[in-house]
Each structure stands twice: as structure tokens, then as C-alpha cells.
Amino acid sequence: SSVKNKRLPPGPRGLPILGNLFMMGDKPHRDLQQLAQKYGPIMHLRFGSMPVIFVSAPEAAEQFLKTYDLVFASRPPHEGSKYICYNQQNISFSPYGSYWRNMRKMCTLELLSNLKVNSFRSMRKEELHLFIDRIQEAASARTAVDLTAKVSSLSTDISCRMVLGKKYNNDDFDEKGFEAIIREGMQIGAAFNIADYIPLFKALDLQGLKKRMKAVAKVFDDFFEKVIDEHVQSKDENRTKDFVDVMLGFMGSEESEYRVERDTIKAIILDMLVASMDTSATAIEWTLSELIKHPRVIKKVQKELENVVGMERLVEESDLEKLEYLEMVVKESFRLHPVAPLLVPHASVEDCTVNGFHIPKNSRVFINAWAIGRDPNVWTDAEKFIPERFVGSDIDLRGRDFQLIPFGSGRRGCPGMPLALTMVRLVVAQLVHCFDWELPDGMLATELDMTEEFGLVSPRAKHLLAIPTWRLKIEKRAV
Numbered sequence: 001s002s003v004k005n006k007r008l009p010p011g012p013r014g015l016p017i018l019g020n021l022f023m024m025g026d027k028p029h030r031d032l033q034q035l036a037q038k039y040g041p042i043m044h045l046r047f048g049s050m051p052v053i054f055v056s057a058p059e060a061a062e063q064f065l066k067t068y069d070l071v072f073a074s075r076p077p078h079e080g081s082k083y084i085c086y087n088q089q090n091i092s093f094s095p096y097g098s099y100w101r102n103m104r105k106m107c108t109l110e111l112l113s114n115l116k117v118n119s120f121r122s123m124r125k126e127e128l129h130l131f132i133d134r135i136q137e138a139a140s141a142r143t144a145v146d147l148t149a150k151v152s153s154l155s156t157d158i159s160c161r162m163v164l165g166k167k168y169n170n171d172d173f174d175e176k177g178f179e180a181i182i183r184e185g186m187q188i189g190a191a192f193n194i195a196d197y198i199p200l201f202k203a204l205d206l207q208g209l210k211k212r213m214k215a216v217a218k219v220f221d222d223f224f225e226k227v228i229d230e231h232v233q234s235k236d237e238n239r240t241k242d243f244v245d246v247m248l249g250f251m252g253s254e255e256s257e258y259r260v261e262r263d264t265i266k267a268i269i270l271d272m273l274v275a276s277m278d279t280s281a282t283a284i285e286w287t288l289s290e291l292i293k294h295p296r297v298i299k300k301v302q303k304e305l306e307n308v309v310g311m312e313r314l315v316e317e318s319d320l321e322k323l324e325y326l327e328m329v330v331k332e333s334f335r336l337h338p339v340a341p342l343l344v345p346h347a348s349v350e351d352c353t354v355n356g357f358h359i360p361k362n363s364r365v366f367i368n369a370w371a372i373g374r375d376p377n378v379w380t381d382a383e384k385f386i387p388e389r390f391v392g393s394d395i396d397l398r399g400r401d402f403q404l405i406p407f408g409s410g411r412r413g414c415p416g417m418p419l420a421l422t423m424v425r426l427v428v429a430q431l432v433h434c435f436d437w438e439l440p441d442g443m444l445a446t447e448l449d450m451t452e453e454f455g456l457v458s459p460r461a462k463h464l465l466a467i468p469t470w471r472l473k474i475e476k477r478a479v
């Protein structure tokens with residue numbers, strides 16, 4: 001009956017006006033996993049006046065991301081993206097519709113295709129070799145390397161060269177530095193902002209976010225203006241076309257099906273930088289942490305590398321497809337540390353009934369990929385790091401199997417996945433092939449702290465520090 005169809009999913013009672021907004025502590029993915037044990041895999045909460053749906057089991061996620069994908073393929077209004085990304089003109093936060101479809105198609109075909117990703121292969125190699133050189137120096141000096149910081153700058157350098165055509169020093173940007181300001185943008189983006197949920201609060205700006213957003217937006221805009229001007233003036237036809245070149249090529253072009261304007265380019269550059277820098281770096285840092293924490297596993301990866309690559313040379317991208325055990329390690333790491341624990345918020349464009357529950361139009365929907373990866377109903381020893389669980393299993397992480405969805409699934413699934421998986425496997429393989437790793441100050445592997453920090457992207461709370469020892473049979477990396 002229609003009355004039964006109007007039954008909202010269960011959930012905790014909230015306060016008047018604010019609803020459940022203040023139930024979110026500093027680890028919402030964990031709080032929500034706890035709540036789901038009481039209320040079930042589809043929960044309804046209220047943030048201000050907005051219905052918010054939290055999904056925390058594979059079958060339920062499949063309903064939202066596959067069965068009713070079209071209903072839930074939009075994004076909610078988002079103050080952060082409104083101020084920083086030219087009125088939500090980035091792909092990640094643009095609402096479902098022709099603009100998003102068009103820009104997503106452009107990114108998938110022109111910026112993130114296998115062909116385009118491969119065109120940056122030698123650039124990645126060059127950056128990775130510089131990176132290995134620096135770590136080799138630490139190995140000679142027997143000093144600990146801040147792997148979190150080092151991997152983060154490697155990822156920044158590679159992203160900048162791909163998107164903007166060159167590396168930028170921190171001081172090219174703003175007194176705070178490039179990585180810091182991107183991170184600030186992401187923090188603002190991930191905060192549960194009251195203004196997103198209670199329109200009245202927009203004007204009040206109680207959390208002071210709007211002020212921060214406007215300040216960050218100004219820094220980005222000045223920088224991107226400079227970048228675009230430099231590209232317009234540059235006459236070098238021979239270099240590999242970076243993302244800005246590709247998009248400038250579409251701007252004002254009569255033949256192009258993509259309607260690209262200056263603000264579009266700026267919004268998409270930022271989207272590509274934000275989407276590629278911290279995500280890949282975080283996935284790499286978690287995988288390395290698990291490897292260092294599990295000496296048995298790291299030895300097994302090294303053995304595989306010895307067989308496939310040998311001890312006389314570095315890992316090449318073309319080796320990656322032969323590294324089956326590494327693939328399992330990466331899956332297992334994404335299962336426990338899905339990088340974007342709640343994916344990116346979805347929004348519904350019409351009323352929908354899911355598992356008998358009424359999900360109102362304009363609901364925000366969060367998929368708790370973190371809880372799904374640790375769901376004891378689908379994973380045995382769910383909290384343990386055991387890559388062997390994937391032996392003889394065809395569970396994949398690309399969005400087909402809903403018990404493992406670090407990249408989401410469906411229309412809004414991550415378009416950068418091929419690039420991301422290349423980066424993660426390549427950097428992890430290289431670091432583990434070239435070096436043995438030891439924790440500093442005699443810390444035991446079992447003592448390594450694995451606490452995470454919540455955000456749109458959830459990195460380690462504490463930087464990963466380790467002492468490298470060179471293990472290849474060649475003196476230096478021979479290139």
C-alpha cells in the first residue's frame with residue numbers, strides 16, 4: 001500500500017532543527033558502522049531539515065549504485081564546491097545532467113583514457129627514479145624516511161606534470177604551499193558543513209567555513225589564471241599535451257562537442273589535482289604500512305618481484321600485470337583502507353523505494369565503503385590483513401563486486417581508476433623491490449600505529465617513518 005511505501009528507513013532520533021548533525025564525531029565512518037549494527041544496513045538520519053541515508057552492506061549498496069543508479073547519480077548542493085569550484089562546475093560535485101555528462105565524457109575519453117595515461121609513462125618513470133635516488137641517499141645514511149611526506153610529494157609532482165605540464169614548488173603558489181592549500185580545500189570539502197543542511201545557517205557561517213572557502217578559492221583562482229595564461233602563450237608544439245592544453249584545444253572550437261570555457265577549465269584542473277594527488281598517495285601509504293606491519297607478506301611480494309623482475313633492474317610499468325600477489329595485496333589494502341571511506345555523497349533526483357523503504361527526493365546518500373569492507377557477514381577475519389583471501393576468488397575492486405567498492409560503482413564511479421591503480425601498484429612495487437624497510441627506534445612491526453584521520457580522503461593519522469636498506473644487485477639504479 002502507499003502508506004507502507006512511505007516508511008522511512010530506521011535510524012536514531014535527532015534533535016529538533018539540527019537533527020542528527022552533531023552525532024557525527026571525528027570518525028563518522030566508525031560511528032555509522034556502530035549505528036548500522038543497531039538500525040540495519042539502510043539508515044535514515046536527519047541533518048538539519050535534510051534526509052540523509054547511510055548505506056553499510058554490499059547488497060544495499062548494489063541497490064543504490066546499480067539497480068537505482070539513475071535515481072542516485074546526482075550530487076547534493078555543496079557550499080565548498082560552490083565557492084571553490086566555480087559553482088560546482090567540477091565533475092565530482094556537479095549535479096546529474098548534461099553538463100556533468102559532457103564533462104565526464106571529456107575526462108574519460110580525452111584525459112583519463114588508457115592511451116592518455118600511457119602517454120605519461122616516461123614522465124612517471126623519470127619522477128619515480130628521482131624519488132628512488134632520494135631514498136637511496138637515506139639508505140646510505142641509515143636515516144628514517146618520512147614515507148608519507150615523500151610519497152605525497154611524488155604524487156603531487158606527477159599530478160602537476162600531467163595536469164599542468166610542469167612541477168610547481170610550494171613557494172610558486174602561496175605562502176602556505178601547494179600541498180597544504182590543496183589539503184585545506186579538501187578538508188573544507190569533507191567537513192559536515194551546517195550550511196549545506198540548514199539554509200538559515202548559510203548567512204551566519206558559524207563554523208567560519210565560508211570565510212576559509214573564499215580565501216582558498218581566491219588563491220586557486222589566481223594560480224589557475226596564471227597557469228592558463230602560460231599555456232596560451234607557450235609555443236612549444238612538441239611536448240606531450242597536458243590536461244590544460246587538451247582543454248584549451250576544445251575552448252572556442254566549433255567542431256568540438258565539448259563546451260569548455262575558462263571557468264570550466266579551472267574547475268576541472270582543480271578537480272583532477274584534488275582527485276589524483278592525495279587519493280593515490282593515501283592508498284600507497286596504507287599499502288606500505290600494511291606491508292611493513294606484516295613482514296611475511298612483504299617478503300612474499302619481494303619474492304614475486306625477484307622472480308618477475310629480477311635483482312638487476314627496477315620495476316617497469318609493463319611488469320605490473322605479471323605481479324599477481326601484489327594485486328591481492330593492493331585489493332586487501334583497499335578493503336581495509338578504502339581511502340574515501342564514505343565515497344563522495346550522492347543525491348536522489350526523485351522519490352524511490354529501496355528494500356521497501358521510502359527514500360525521499362533530494363536525500364543525501366552516503367555509502368560506507370569502509371564498513372562494507374569490514375562487514376563480518378561477507379568477510380571472514382574481516383579486521384585482519386590477509387591478501388591470500390583473494391586466491392582463487394574473482395572478487396574485483398573495480399565496482400562490479402559490491403563487497404569491495406573503494407572506487408564506487410556505476411555512473412558516478414571513479415573515472416581515474418586505471419591511472420590510480422597504475423600509480424599505486426607501481427610505487428608500492430618499486431619501493432618494496434628496491435628496499436627492505438625497518439621501523440625506526442627499534443619499533444616492532446606489530447607496534448605500528450594504524451589509526452586513520454577522517455576526511456573526504458582518510459590518510460594515516462601519524463606519518464609513516466621507516467629506514468630503508470638497498471637490496472638490488474646493482475650499485476645505483478641503472479637507467
Ligand code: HEM
Nearest residue numbers: 091092275276279280283339343344407408412414416420
Ligand atoms: C587511489 C586512488 C583513487 C581512489 C580510491 C578514488 C576513489 C573515488 C571514489 C570513491 C569516487 C566517488 C564514487 C562515487 O561517488 O560513488 C571517485 C570519484 C572521482 N574520481 Fe577517483 N579515486 C582515485 C583516484 C582518482 C584519480 C587519479 C582521478 C583522476 C585524475 C580521479 C578522478 C575522479 C573523479 C573526476 C571523480 C568524480 C566522478 C563523478 O562524480 O562523476 N580519481 N573516486
